[in-house]
Amino acid sequence: MSRLLKGVGGDRAFKGATISALVLLAIFFIGIIVSMLAYTDWDTFISALLSEEILFAIRLSLITATIATVIAILIAIPVAYAISYAKFPGKDLVDSLLDLPIVISPVALGAVLLVFFSTPLGNSIDDNIMKFVFAVPGIILAQVVVVSALAIRLLKSTFDSIDPRYEQVGRTLGLSKARAFIKVTLPLAKDGLIAATILTWARAVGEFGATVTLAGATAMKTETLPVAIFLNLASADVEKAIAVIFLLVIISVIALFIMRKITKRRYQI
């Protein structure tokens, strides 16, 4: 086998194999979208999209995802900066722990949150400060928990790519550590920050598992776009579900496109 992959012929075979895999995957995705297009009746699609329920879901998704993204990015900036630059014992452990929400199933995360709100402390927060369980703030909390890990990972790679000497020069020019961060590091991280915000937002819009576990799936109450797909499929209203799926696909494509345009580079997650 290794003999076969030697020389010019081997190079071609390897190139052919990798490109074939890429083409097959692309055909698979395109096939799925085409089959959806074929299934859709466009009049029903438009009326489904403009129905009160779906308009509510769009509005709720946009609002919750935006708030969740702002919160997640505000948390992620200092955390990612600390992991990227600071040296402290147990840093690797903390770094790995912060990745947990990326690998753990969102449903499990939602369940963990639900369990927390059934403890005396969680209960008192839910009763006296803000209602999370089966309520809109629960959607935001679920999204924040799921997407903040992604935001941290993206921002860490941005901060990692910034030479610390920029900040050092800033300090010799009279800036304190905090000022140097604001005036030097943040402007240098601008592209990465925008890319992280867009990806985080797109992920928050699509969040389902944790949301449905903590905030429930109540039509016209905690019904975000992914929840709308779930509810409509459950009631066999496939056209409506497909309309929402289309909407999610379009939002994702636009988000990815803008991100590419802004950063012109790929991020490894």
Add this chain to the structure above:
Amino acid sequence: MIEVKDLSIDLGEFHLKDINLSIGDGEYFVILGPTGAGKTVLLECIAGLHKIKQGEIWVNGDDITHLPPEERKIGYVPQDYVLFPFLRVADNITFGLKEAKYTKTEIKERVNTLASLMAITHLINRDTRSLSGGEKQRVALARALALSPKILLLDEPLGALDLQSAKYLRLELKRIHDELGITTIHITHDQTEAEEIADRLGVLNMGGLEQVGMPDEVFFYPGNEAVSDFIGSPNILECDYCNSLGQGLMEVDCGGLRIVIPHDGNSIERISLFPRDIYISNTQPPGPHMNRFKGVITEIKTSGTTERLSVKVGDKTLQTEIPRDISEDMDLIVGKEVFLILKLKRIKVYECKCNHNESKKPS
């Protein structure tokens, strides 16, 4: 005055050990050393970029060992200049001034002064990413000087430039230093650069300061083996005879070698020339026969990427140095006959204190 006392620091890959150094006001001090010697770390310690646990740093009688960098008032030009890419040239220069809340008029005046001092007035609105290496260096210098620091730290300021620009900017650095009278510490691994620009220099090797002195002192009288290994010993030739040829030229005879030197002063007692300043050729070079000698290779020593050759010319043996790849291309072996060409401009002259040599003073 900068005083470094018993400074030690260990950063894993780099370290400094018991550094003691004193640099006078207005002095142009060069720290010379091979790559990995800890030169940058020393500069960063003075700039306040490392926490110092052992040793002290004093400036003008104040202990600044634990002062944060923003309070040290030290101008710093890091290697590769590290200009802020998100700011134009002018905004790079005014960066520190804006933070220090200078008025708009003051900032404008300062930028104009610095831009004309650095000859970068025409670049002021440019994007820093579009500048050449030499231009970047000037902008970085202007930025570091904007707050009128008492001390200027330059980390390999000419390292990223092509030979021509480096040579030009070397003179510029000296001019700017003379104009502002600012105490300057310049680090480099380039001996020619150090020799040309330094008032005094220190040789740093493996984290230790091996020797501090005037360039002549260090280059011609290396204090220990580490310094002489790094610098290489010069060829020192005693002159038996010396005669002025007029037009600023003087002919000397050193043990049978007749050498013409551009010199316009007293008679010459001895001359010296570094091995790297003697060219070697397989064939007789064209042109006048001045300062060219035929000799035989008697020894070849390899040291890193260079080869040091001993060539016997008459009664004298001259040391020359050549990159290894070139030496291999030229098939240089012991016993081979070669031609040596002395680099006229690099010959160092020691004048005679008495006047016992036969000489004719130029009119």
